[in-house]
Amino acid sequence: MRIFAFETYxxxxxxxxxxxxxxxxxxPRTVLGLATGSTPLGMYxxxxxxxxxxxxxxxxxxxxxxxxxxxxTPDHEMSYRYFMEKNFFSLIDILPENTHLPDxxxxxxxxxxxxxxxxxxxxxxxxxxxxxxxxxxxxGFNEPADQFVPGTNYVRLTEDTIRxxxxxxxxxxxxxxxxxxxxxxxxxxxxxxxxxxNGAAKAEILCRxxxxxxxxxxxxxxxxxxxxxxxxxxxxxMAMIREKFxxxxxx
Ligand code: F6R
Numbered sequence: 001m002r003i004f005a006f007e008t009y010x011x012x013x014x015x016x017x018x019x020x021x022x023x024x025x026x027x028p029r030t031v032l033g034l035a036t037g038s039t040p041l042g043m044y045x046x047x048x049x050x051x052x053x054x055x056x057x058x059x060x061x062x063x064x065x066x067x068x069x070x071x072x073t074p075d076h077e078m079s080y081r082y083f084m085e086k087n088f089f090s091l092i093d094i095l096p097e098n099t100h101l102p103d104x105x106x107x108x109x110x111x112x113x114x115x116x117x118x119x120x121x122x123x124x125x126x127x128x129x130x131x132x133x134x135x136x137x138x139x140g141f142n143e144p145a146d147q148f149v150p151g152t153n154y155v156r157l158t159e160d161t162i163r164x165x166x167x168x169x170x171x172x173x174x175x176x177x178x179x180x181x182x183x184x185x186x187x188x189x190x191x192x193x194x195x196x197x198n199g200a201a202k203a204e205i206l207c208r209x210x211x212x213x214x215x216x217x218x219x220x221x222x223x224x225x226x227x228x229x230x231x232x233x234x235x236x237x238m239a240m241i242r243e244k245f246x247x248x249x250x251x
Pocket of ligand 1: 034035036037038039040066067131132133134135138139140141
């Protein structure tokens with residue numbers, strides 16, 4: 001695992017964008033596993049800039065997003081499809097048919113989970129998976145639980161996640177209670193993982209995730225078993241790691 005710390009969010013975003021850009025240049029047909037949330041916004045903007053400047057192309061790239069709220073249509077302003085179109089896909093030259101998210105309007109969540117796992121297999125698995133981390137240690141919408149769930153699954157969001165995500169909605173009551181999320185298997189089978197994290201509020205959970213113990217109560221802790229993880233963190237999010245494991249940080 002490589003852990004990098006940056007003084008500012010902008011520096012972190014630029015470095016993470018450079019890591020993803022290197023993957024796309026090396027493997028122009030790569031499959032990117034993507035995340036929503038506030039953390040990757042700077043990185044997506046930087047990749048958009050690079051694409052406009054002709055420094056990189058996503059023409060042959062395929063994307064599979066981690067998750068989608070259940071019950072929101074793709075044109076709903078709070079759906080993750082809408083988020084991705086607005087904050088990333090419209091900034092780059094990716095072909096719309098190569099972008100995939102779970103379908104939050106599928107009548108049967110169970111069948112949609114199976115379809116999404118087959119889709120990930122059919123594109124050859126994920127080359128680089130981008131992850132944020134929730135305050136409770138979730139990755140995708142894989143929430144703290146008694147077991148790790150391998151396949152794409154239909155989950156009830158925890159109160160913590162509902163509260164954290166309420167900032168994007170008119171009120172907490174508007175946050176959907178259910179979501180579809182890629183499971184731990186597809187994430188762990190990604191050839192490379194890139195995690196971005198900012199904010200002092202994530203310092204403790206990030207330290208628990210990256211230094212163990214490995215437990216489904218901190219879903220991100222499973223990444224300790226992955227052979228190729230790069231973590232890009234803004235300094236406040238790195239505070240506890242800096243204090244407890246200072247030599248683990250590369251920059
Ligand atoms: C979103 C996702 C979530 C977020 C996490 C952090 O697709 O998979 O796991 O990465 O909730 O969100 P932010 O970046 O908003 O703190």
